[in-house]
Structures are given as C-alpha cells and as structure tokens.
Amino acid sequence: MTITRETVKKVAHLARIEIKDDEETQFADELNKIVAWIEQLNEVNTSNVEPLDHAVSYSLRMREDSPESNNHASDILKNAQETVLDFFSVPKVVE
Amino acid sequence: MSKQSELCTLTIASAKEKLLKGEITSVELTEAHLKQMDAQKHLNAFITPTPELALQQAKESDKRYQKNEAKLLDGMPIGVKDLFCTKDTRTTAGSHILENFVPPYESGVTSKLWSNGALMVGKTNMDEFAMGSANITSYFGSVKNPWRKKGSNTPENLVPGGSSGGSAAAVAGNMCLASLGSDTGGSIRQPAAFCGLVGLLPTYGRCSRYGMVAFASSLDQAGPLTKTVEDAALLFQGIAGFDPKDSTSADVPLPNFQKALTGNIKGMRIGIPKEYRLDGMPQRIEKLWQEGIDWLKDAGAEIVDVSLPHTKYALPCYYIIAPAEASSNLARYDGVRFGHRAEGKTLNEMYAKTRGEGFGREVKRRILIGTYVLSSGYYDAYYVKALRIRKLIRDDFMKVYEKVDALLTPSTPNPAFEIGQKMDDPLSMYLNDAFTVTVNLAGLPGLSIPAGFTDDELPLGLQIIGKPFDEGTILNIGSVIEKSSGFLEKARLIRGN
Numbered sequence: 001m002t003i004t005r006e007t008v009k010k011v012a013h014l015a016r017i018e019i020k021d022d023e024e025t026q027f028a029d030e031l032n033k034i035v036a037w038i039e040q041l042n043e044v045n046t047s048n049v050e051p052l053d054h055a056v057s058y059s060l061r062m063r064e065d066s067p068e069s070n071n072h073a074s075d076i077l078k079n080a081q082e083t084v085l086d087f088f089s090v091p092k093v094v095e
Numbered sequence: 096m097s098k099q100s101e102l103c104t105l106t107i108a109s110a111k112e113k114l115l116k117g118e119i120t121s122v123e124l125t126e127a128h129l130k131q132m133d134a135q136k137h138l139n140a141f142i143t144p145t146p147e148l149a150l151q152q153a154k155e156s157d158k159r160y161q162k163n164e165a166k167l168l169d170g171m172p173i174g175v176k177d178l179f180c181t182k183d184t185r186t187t188a189g190s191h192i193l194e195n196f197v198p199p200y201e202s203g204v205t206s207k208l209w210s211n212g213a214l215m216v217g218k219t220n221m222d223e224f225a226m227g228s229a230n231i232t233s234y235f236g237s238v239k240n241p242w243r244k245k246g247s248n249t250p251e252n253l254v255p256g257g258s259s260g261g262s263a264a265a266v267a268g269n270m271c272l273a274s275l276g277s278d279t280g281g282s283i284r285q286p287a288a289f290c291g292l293v294g295l296l297p298t299y300g301r302c303s304r305y306g307m308v309a310f311a312s313s314l315d316q317a318g319p320l321t322k323t324v325e326d327a328a329l330l331f332q333g334i335a336g337f338d339p340k341d342s343t344s345a346d347v348p349l350p351n352f353q354k355a356l357t358g359n360i361k362g363m364r365i366g367i368p369k370e371y372r373l374d375g376m377p378q379r380i381e382k383l384w385q386e387g388i389d390w391l392k393d394a395g396a397e398i399v400d401v402s403l404p405h406t407k408y409a410l411p412c413y414y415i416i417a418p419a420e421a422s423s424n425l426a427r428y429d430g431v432r433f434g435h436r437a438e439g440k441t442l443n444e445m446y447a448k449t450r451g452e453g454f455g456r457e458v459k460r461r462i463l464i465g466t467y468v469l470s471s472g473y474y475d476a477y478y479v480k481a482l483r484i485r486k487l488i489r490d491d492f493m494k495v496y497e498k499v500d501a502l503l504t505p506s507t508p509n510p511a512f513e514i515g516q517k518m519d520d521p522l523s524m525y526l527n528d529a530f531t532v533t534v535n536l537a538g539l540p541g542l543s544i545p546a547g548f549t550d551d552e553l554p555l556g557l558q559i560i561g562k563p564f565d566e567g568t569i570l571n572i573g574s575v576i577e578k579s580s581g582f583l584e585k586a587r588l589i590r591g592n
Contacts, residue, residue: 015466017459018451027463030521034464037522038411041480051482054313055299055489055538060342075199079433088431091442
C-alpha cells in the first residue's frame with residue numbers, strides 16, 4: 001500500500017478539499033489501484049527522452065499595449081458571494 | 096411524416112437549403128426543436144434550456160434571410176455544452192460549485208458561432224468538469240441515450256457516453272440540429288460513437304479555448320457533434336480559427352472544409368495500427384474495423400499496416416497528465432470570486448468546505464490524484480515520466496505519418512452500456528477512452544464516424560486520425576465511410592424516422 005489514509009489526508013489538505021473519514025479509506029483504496037496501474041510506465045526506458053508538456057510548440061505572442069473596455073469591476077463582482085466596496089471579501093486572515 | 100418530425104430530422108445542410116428557398120423559417124425550425132426538447136425532457140440532455148433567447152435569435156435570422164444576408168450557419172438551432180461561457184446565461188460545467196455562475200463574457204467558439212448566425216436552444220448536460228465517459232457524474236443528473244437495444248421495452252437506460260453526453264443525446268434525440276462539445280481524452284468522439292453521430296476533435300490550437308471551462312489545458316479542444324460529415328465540416332468551419340485571446344490558438348490559414356469533401360480518396364495511404372487490436376474486444380467491433388478497411392480499399396485507398404508501439408501506455412500517461420493539469424486548473428474554485436461558497440471560520444476552512452461541498456466524487460478523486468503526482472517527491476517519478484512517454488507517443492504518430500496520410504481505428508472498444516454499469520471500478524470506466532486519448536496526447540485531429548451496428552442495433556463508430564491541421568482529409572475519408580456504410584439509411588429504418 002503506497003497510499004495510506006494519512007497520504008490521502010495530506011493530499012486532500014494540499015488540494016484544500018474537506019473529505020469525510022469514511023471517504024478517506026475509499027479514496028485510499030481507489031488511489032492505490034490507480035497508482036499501481038500507472039506504475040506500468042516504468043517499463044519504458046525514457047532516459048534520453050525530453051518531456052513534452054504541449055503537443056504543439058508555441059511561443060507567447062506580443063501584442064500592442066492598447067486600452068480595451070472590458071472586465072469591468074461591477075460585472076465581475078456580480079458572481080462573488082461576498083463583496084465589500086469594489087473588493088472580494090474573505091474570512092479574516094490576520095488577527 | 097408530420098411537419099414537426101420533418102423539421103427535426105433535417106441536417107444543417109438541408110435546413111440551410113430550405114431556409115434559402117423560403118420553404119421554412121428559422122422561427123418554425125426553432126419552435127419544432129424546442130417542442131422536441133420538451134417531449135424528450137426525460138433524457139435530461141439540457142441543464143439550461145434557453146427558448147426565449149433561441150426564438151429571439153431566430154427572428155433576427157429570418158430577417159437576414161429576407162434581406163439575402165444569410166450567413167454560414169444562419170438560423171441553425173445548436174446545443175452548447177455547458178462549459179462554454181455564454182454571456183448572461185449560466186454556465187455550470189455540470190458542477191454544484193458553478194451552479195449559479197453567470198459569465199460576464201462570451202467564449203471564443205460561441206462568439207464565432209453567433210457571428211455566423213447560429214442560435215442557441217440551450218446549454219447541454221455533461222460530466223462534471225468534463226470528467227467522465229458515461230455522463231453519470233453531472234451534478235444535474237445522468238443523461239440517457241435516445242438509442243435503445245432492439246426489442247427493449249423498458250424506457251431509455253443506456254449511457255450516451257461522456258463527457259459531452261448531453262450534447263450527443265440532444266442531437267441524436269433531434270432536439271437540435273447539431274451541438275458543440277469538448278474533447279480532452281475522447282469526450283466528443285466516444286459519445287458520438289455511442290449515439291450514432293459524427294464527432295470531430297480538431298487539431299490542438301485550431302479552436303479557441305478562451306472562455307471554455309478548463310479541465311486539462313494542454314489537451315482540451317472544442318468541436319462539433321453532428322448528424323452528417325457535411326454538417327461537421329460546416330459547424331467546424333463556423334467555430335474554428337485564430338483567437339488572440341487564447342495563447343495556444345494557432346495562427347494558421349483556415350481552409351474551406353466543405354470543399355475538402357470530394358469523396359475522392361484514390362491513392363490515399365491509410366494506416367492500420369496493430370496496437371488498437373485489444374484482447375477481449377467484441378468481435379463485432381473487429382468486424383466493423385475490417386469493413387471500414389474494405390470500404391476504403393474499394394474507394395481506391397492503399398491500406399498500410401503500421402505500428403504505434405507506445406499505444407498501451409497512453410491511458411496511464413493520460414491519467415497522470417490530465418488530473419495533474421486539472422488539479423491546478425480547478426484551484427480557482429475557492430469560493431471567493433465566483434461559484435459556491437461554504438461558511439468557514441478561517442480562510443483555509445472556507446476553502447476546504449467550499450470545495451468539499453462543491454465538487455462531486457469523480458472530480459475530487461482526480462484532483463487528489465493530480466495533487467499527488469505533482470507533490471514533492473513524486474513529481475519526477477510520475478508527472479515528468481508521463482510527459483516523457485507523451486513525447487514517445489507523439490513521435491510514434493509523426494513517424495508513421497511519413498508513410499501514411501491518416502489512420503483508421505475503432506472509436507471505442509465497446510458500444511453504449513447501461514446506466515449503472517462500470518461504476519464500481521474507475522479503471523474499467525477509463526478503458527472507454529483507450530482509442531481516443533492517444534490523439535489528444537499527440538495534439539492531432541480525430542473524427543468518429545458512425546459506421547455500423549451491434550447485433551442488438553446499437554450504433555458503433557470508426558475513428559480516423561489525421562495529421563496536424565489536416566482535418567479536411569479526415570472529413571473527406573469520413574464522407575467515404577458515411578456513404579459506403581449506408582449508416583444514415585439504416586439508422587433511419589431502425590429508429591423509424
């Protein structure tokens with residue numbers, strides 16, 4: 001067992017997802033199966049192979065730095081659950 | 096045939112002809128499809144129907160026809176997968192976390208669609224965040240396939256495939272003339288195969304990803320689901336092209352895809368990759384593949400046996416890369432700027448509760464896998480390893496493209512299955528995408544074309560894989576299979592329309 005309940009707990013914390021105690025065991029089982037399955041990639045010798053993160057090569061384009069009228073604060077804030085003035089609001093972070 | 100079913104069984108091409116001749120109006124066409132949506136509500140193909148918007152767009156379209164100013168897709172009722180942001184129409188991605196999200200802007204592909212005159216009948220159901228192969232992970236409920244097994248006297252109970260299952264069911268159920276889907280590992284082609292439709296995954300970079308809810312950014316592409324190859328060419332034409340708002344959008348010329356459909360494939364070289372012959376694949380699918388080979392041979396193509404040796408590693412490779420990218424992309428759903436928000440005493444508690452409540456099981460599982468393979472100590476062993484295998488998979492394709500113009504494979508290793516099957520084991524569900532994920536990993540175009548039926552009369556598809564930006568060729572090969580297979584005529588007999 002590479003993935004224990006502790007691992008699941010740690011990963012869930014990294015991902016900021018609250019999961020219930022009984023889910024931890026289930027996820028550990030499922031993740032173990034999946035990880036055991038992806039281990040087959042180790043059969044392949046990739047020592048001289050470059051990683052490919054995008055199928056097409058592209059470089060970021062430059063554009064004119066000209067003003068556009070979009071992304072207005074009032075439109076964007078409409079989807080937020082809590083706002084104060086023109087800001088998003090979250091639970092207090094600093095005491 | 097009643098006027099209603101006559102209108103709903105048109106294609107984009109045939110509807111356009113009738114609209115141009117003034118035999119029908121877009122309002123009539125739209126009303127017929129809206130009526131069909133109501134009649135087929137139990138299939139759950141739509142999350143948000145937009146009848147008022149559709150009729151308003153139809154009226155404007157009729158005015159353009161009267162003034163002889165009709166555009167490419169003018170007046171065509173289209174279903175839009177609910178992960179394309181549509182201004183002022185909620186966009187959920189099939190998730191509780193985006194249940195009330197109303198985008199303040201329009202996605203790149205839908206902007207093009209509307210500027211080409213098309214109209215939207217509604218936002219179609221989908222697997223949550225496009226993660227699934229059966230459309231059973233949607234927060235808004237499962238979608239049902241309009242096809243039924245021969246002799247079945249129960250209500251519809253087959254999956255439409257996924258993740259674009261609502262888009263496929265909507266077209267197969269005659270609720271819209273065509274629809275938009277998205278394909279990260281097979282999410283257009285697999286539901287197209289399960290529902291007897293044509294589904295095109297364009298070359299990566301061909302269609303804008305701007306305003307498309309991201310799943311795995313290096314794999315996601317938008318594409319059409321249609322009744323015919325000609326319609327696929329038309330709808331694809333209407334959504335493809337460069338978009339400066341997407342940094343991976345390809346600034347390359349856009350050919351006329353309808354003109355590519357010559358039906359002439361004489362001398363073309365078609366590769367048959369031996370690795371797609373899976374152990375335990377149903378014989379009927381093997382046979383269909385052979386029929387496809389024979390049809391292409393009869394049309395003058397040369398068949399070449401080829402090998403793509405790293406094919407068997409594509410699925411595990413995909414199930415590292417896609418969840419890794421998803422875990423990063425889905426970090427934005429934090430309850431702050433948009434979407435569901437749970438109460439929490441601290442910021443971290445608010446994040447964790449919001450995401451715990453907002454995401455479904457499959458999405459959580461994939462975020463956990465993705466976070467795990469990216470986490471310290473595992474990054475090189477899993478994630479970078481998968482990227483190296485991805486290079487080998489792409490190299491396999493590029494090497495065979497030195498001797499062939501396209502490849503022919505089955506679309507899926509199995510036909511549509513019953514809702515509830517394959518649910519206990521994620522790995523057996525993932526196998527649905529064995530023939531399709533390779534194409535996304537390599538960034539190539541792929542077309543699923545309905546070509547035959549199982550013994551109990553469920554549709555089966557063949558897949559044609561092309562060279563980068565050579566969608567014209569695979570659409571043309573698809574048109575040959577469409578004609579030779581007689582699928583459309585047989586489907587009409589089976590379904591009685």
